[in-house]
Amino acid sequence: MANDELPGVLATLPVIDAKAEPTLKSAEAEAFYTSAIRELTATDIPFLVAGTYAVSAYTGVVRQTKDLDIFCKPGDCPRILTHFKDIGYAVVIEDDRWLGKVFEGPHFFDVIFASANGTMQVKDQWLEHARQVELLGSRVRIIGPTELIWSKCFIQDRGRHDGADIAHTILKAHEQIDWQRLLSYLDTHWEVLLMQLLNFRWIYPSERDHIPDWLLDNLLDRLARQRQLPSPRMKICRGRLLSQVDYEIDVKEWGFAGVGGVGEFRDG
Numbered sequence: 194m195a196n197d198e199l200p201g202v203l204a205t206l207p208v209i210d211a212k213a214e215p216t217l218k219s220a221e222a223e224a225f226y227t228s229a230i231r232e233l234t235a236t237d238i239p240f241l242v243a244g245t246y247a248v249s250a251y252t253g254v255v256r257q258t259k260d261l262d263i264f265c266k267p268g269d270c271p272r273i274l275t276h277f278k279d280i281g282y283a284v285v286i287e288d289d290r291w292l293g294k295v296f297e298g299p300h301f302f303d304v305i306f307a308s309a310n311g312t313m314q315v316k317d318q319w320l321e322h323a324r325q326v327e328l329l330g331s332r333v334r335i336i337g338p339t340e341l342i343w344s345k346c347f348i349q350d351r352g353r354h355d356g357a358d359i360a361h362t363i364l365k366a367h368e369q370i371d372w373q374r375l376l377s378y379l380d381t382h383w384e385v386l387l388m389q390l391l392n393f394r395w396i397y398p399s400e401r402d403h404i405p406d407w408l409l410d411n412l413l414d415r416l417a418r419q420r421q422l423p424s425p426r427m428k429i430c431r432g433r434l435l436s437q438v439d440y441e442i443d444v445k446e447w448g449f450a451g452v453g454g455v456g457e458f459r460d461g
């Protein structure tokens with residue numbers, strides 16, 4: 194299969210012109226990623242380019258990247274890793290819950306099939322709503338802006354916060370975002386979505402109309418109804434969905450339940 198072709202229904206995905214690409218550390222890194230992308234496109238394994246490449250493509254933001262994020266469905270992660278292992282690359286299963294890596298010397302790319310906190314899993318829907326883009330000489334699927342935002346909503350810790358990536362994606366690609374689908378992804382954690390939208394409105398007061406009124410009305414109505422209800426009896430800290438380290442003390446010493454398990458009960 195030629196690099197500029199995608200099989201079957203994937204060939205009907207919208208084609209976008211990347212606004213920019215991130216810079217790489219060296220010519221050797223570029224050669225590695227070019228070869229890796231070419232090798233991936235030669236397989237029949239569906240994948241998405243995400244991370245910094247996607248942010249640059251949709252927003253025009255240029256920054257240096259140390260790696261390449263490849264998203265795939267959970268069942269396809271072992272297929273990608275074994276394929277590259279069989280042709281001589283070193284592979285590592287960094288965390289069996291969400292992340293593998295493919296190495297050639299100091300250079301590597303990530304193979305990601307879920308989020309580190311377990312809230313997100315790459316599914317067929319991600320592939321169905323992807324785009325096509327030219328990257329390092331190959332035509333590839335790139336994560337859609339809706340899924341790109343979802344993939345970054347929970348990255349909020351002391352060492353890394355992806356709020357700027359979300360704000361820039363809304364600013365530059367708001368017309369391509371499926372807001373109803375984004376709400377469905379974050380239905381359980383709707384307050385996280387509301388935080389991101391309020392963050393955008395504060396950063397760009399002149400661009401507030403990029404966020405549809407019905408979505409804010411929906412989320413603010415949820416907030417108003419929630420405020421009429423009593424607080425949960427069990428002390429809960431969901432902060433570890435954002436950062437395992439920063440909210441560790443809450444669970445270990447302050448009596449809060451984490452993502453699972455049991456915490457103390459509030460008085461009254």
